[in-house]
Amino acid sequence: MKYVVRTGTSPTRTVGNSNKEDLMKVLKSGAVAALAAIALVASACGSAAKPVDFVFYGGITATGAPLLRSQMTAAGLGDLPFMGGDGIVDGDSPESYVGTAGDAAGNSYGSVAGINEALIPDAEGFAAKFEAKFDKAPGAYAASAYACTQVLLTAIEKAAAAGDVTRETVRAAAVDPTALYSTVLGTVSFDAVGDTTQKIISLYEVVDGAWQFVDQVNTGEDMTGGDVVAYGDDSTGETLKIGISLPLSGASLASAGPARDGALLAIAEANKKGGVGGYKFEAVIKDHTGTNGSHDPAIASADMTALVADEAVIGVVGPFNSGSAKAQIPVSNAAGLFQCSPSNTNPSLTKGADGVTLRTGEDGTERPVNYVRLCATDDLQGAALAAYAYTELGLRSALIIDDTETYGKGLADVFAAEFAALGGTVVGREAGGVSVTDYSAILSNYVPVAAE
Numbered sequence: 001m002k003y004v005v006r007t008g009t010s011p012t013r014t015v016g017n018s019n020k021e022d023l024m025k026v027l028k029s030g031a032v033a034a035l036a037a038i039a040l041v042a043s044a045c046g047s048a049a050k051p052v053d054f055v056f057y058g059g060i061t062a063t064g065a066p067l068l069r070s071q072m073t074a075a076g077l078g079d080l081p082f083m084g085g086d087g088i089v090d091g092d093s094p095e096s097y098v099g100t101a102g103d104a105a106g107n108s109y110g111s112v113a114g115i116n117e118a119l120i121p122d123a124e125g126f127a128a129k130f131e132a133k134f135d136k137a138p139g140a141y142a143a144s145a146y147a148c149t150q151v152l153l154t155a156i157e158k159a160a161a162a163g164d165v166t167r168e169t170v171r172a173a174a175v176d177p178t179a180l181y182s183t184v185l186g187t188v189s190f191d192a193v194g195d196t197t198q199k200i201i202s203l204y205e206v207v208d209g210a211w212q213f214v215d216q217v218n219t220g221e222d223m224t225g226g227d228v229v230a231y232g233d234d235s236t237g238e239t240l241k242i243g244i245s246l247p248l249s250g251a252s253l254a255s256a257g258p259a260r261d262g263a264l265l266a267i268a269e270a271n272k273k274g275g276v277g278g279y280k281f282e283a284v285i286k287d288h289t290g291t292n293g294s295h296d297p298a299i300a301s302a303d304m305t306a307l308v309a310d311e312a313v314i315g316v317v318g319p320f321n322s323g324s325a326k327a328q329i330p331v332s333n334a335a336g337l338f339q340c341s342p343s344n345t346n347p348s349l350t351k352g353a354d355g356v357t358l359r360t361g362e363d364g365t366e367r368p369v370n371y372v373r374l375c376a377t378d379d380l381q382g383a384a385l386a387a388y389a390y391t392e393l394g395l396r397s398a399l400i401i402d403d404t405e406t407y408g409k410g411l412a413d414v415f416a417a418e419f420a421a422l423g424g425t426v427v428g429r430e431a432g433g434v435s436v437t438d439y440s441a442i443l444s445n446y447v448p449v450a451a452e
Helices: 020-028 034-044 065-074 097-105 123-134 142-161 167-175 250-272 297-309 322-335 352-358 378-392 406-422
Strands: 003-005 013-015 050-052 054-058 082-084 108-112 181-183 186-188 200-207 210-218 238-246 279-287 313-317 338-341 371-373 397-402 425-431 446-448
Touching (some): 054 065, 054 406, 123 142, 142 338, 167 338, 238 250, 238 297, 279 297, 322 352, 322 371, 322 406, 378 406, 406 425
Parallel strands (some): 050 446, 082 108, 238 279, 313 338, 338 371, 397 425
Antiparallel strands (some): 108 200
8 A cells, every 4th residue: 555645835755654654643743844744755665865856956057957957867856847047048059958958958947147038128139130140049148248248339439439448448437337338138237346237037947848938037227228339430440359258169158159149249230330439349259168168267367368468458248157257357357457247147256355355456455346247146046046946836845956166056055045045945955066977976865755
């Protein structure tokens, strides 16, 4: 004879006869928490493994997300929901999360720390321009990188109007907290530490092998107006360089490639329309992908050093990953070189004592802000994902795994805290570094809350 146990909104788990009396006592006791009942169910099955009803991964496609999702099936966890942040919502190319995980990608949920491409103010116009140039639809951060370039071009125009285009005048104009920019994302501005005042989190789920937009959360300001890039000023005959620093090889290409293309589209448009502030522009592309297919902060730092050394480089779009930003910001900040990321989400890059440290030079003096970003931070992204898991999906017991990277661990930390604050239980918190090729040892410690 078998008994089926249901606890709250959690799915069911079928157990055998062992420990039947103890199990029935638990079920009759209203004073015992639901997770205690679940744990006893696991014990009744003769297993010391901990029951969970979903897995959250703090990391990206290149650091193990599709591998973990695929190996969940072998561990008996394949039917459980899988959730992650913007590191896994990276389109449907062969290198992407869904492209790599294949059928295992079903029942996955994720987010993007920015506006959904279909909801940007000029969605149809931007998509049409992007597709005409690259013969593909824009990816998650294509519009954000395009907007970063628009901000830089607008700052160049302002500096030119004042009669002095240098790295410092461009930087100062770009990061001015009183400035409003009219971009493809809508009107944006930056606060005193360089964070965007437009704080939108978009939520997605995998449907029929592709990411499908579900909803979006706006915790920022709704603004209108702003400076618009003016093209076609009298040419000076000079060319300024715009750096593009991203991981653009292997598994990283799926997520960072659209950002590169968004920046390239904005540069091409500026040149086609006669330039900005009397200047034409040339892109200098740097790829800081490491040997493992993920971003490499050491290469990112060296690439930024090279961009700083090229005096014609007036600003940089990138990087894509927070770990690389942590390595690059001290280099670009020391040179006063403006840098705009379309996708960095770790709060410590700008906020609090950690942000101050990144802006502090070797002489111990905090330098002016040179780095800005056009996406919401993980304190918002993690909270939105936790609320979605708990409130919308009805999930209650989480196994949380992170890749130990700046972005992945930071997002997982926020998610864990927010999920617990909502009433959920973090059953397990595990770390799997970027070199992990087998998650079986970690997964063997857990079982589904329910198995029909």
